[in-house]
Amino acid sequence: MKMFEFNLGKTICSVFGxxxxxxxxxxxxxxxxxxxxxxxxxxxxxxxxxxKLTPELKEVNRTLADFYRKRHTLRHAL
Ligand SMILES: [Zn+2]
Incomplete structure (x- = not known):
């Protein structure tokens, strides 16, 4: 049943986006x-x-989030 729902979801996505x-x-x-x-x-x-979110892009995003947070924190500290 679970498998059926999963496939159904995929089918719905391919038809409706x-x-x-x-x-x-x-x-x-x-x-x-x-x-x-x-x-x-x-x-x-x-x-x-x-x-598409690949493991590489996930890694890039993590670095970006880290960079952004640090810069943001620094700006607030100043
Ligand atoms: Zn989908």
Missing amino acids: HRFRVAKEVTPHISEYKCTCCNCELTTNANGRLD
Whole structure:
């Protein structure tokens, strides 16, 4: 039954398109998205377009989030 639902989700996505919701906000301009239907993941890339969330991009996003947080914290400290 579970498997059937999963496949159904994929089918719905291929027909109607994914239903993405923000999974994680990396910076105010970059977010990671997850489809509520089939659980596939996307992220905003350097060009501001949506790209498939690969392990490499996940790593880039983590670095970006870290960098952003530090810079933000520093700005507040000053
Ligand atoms: Zn989907």
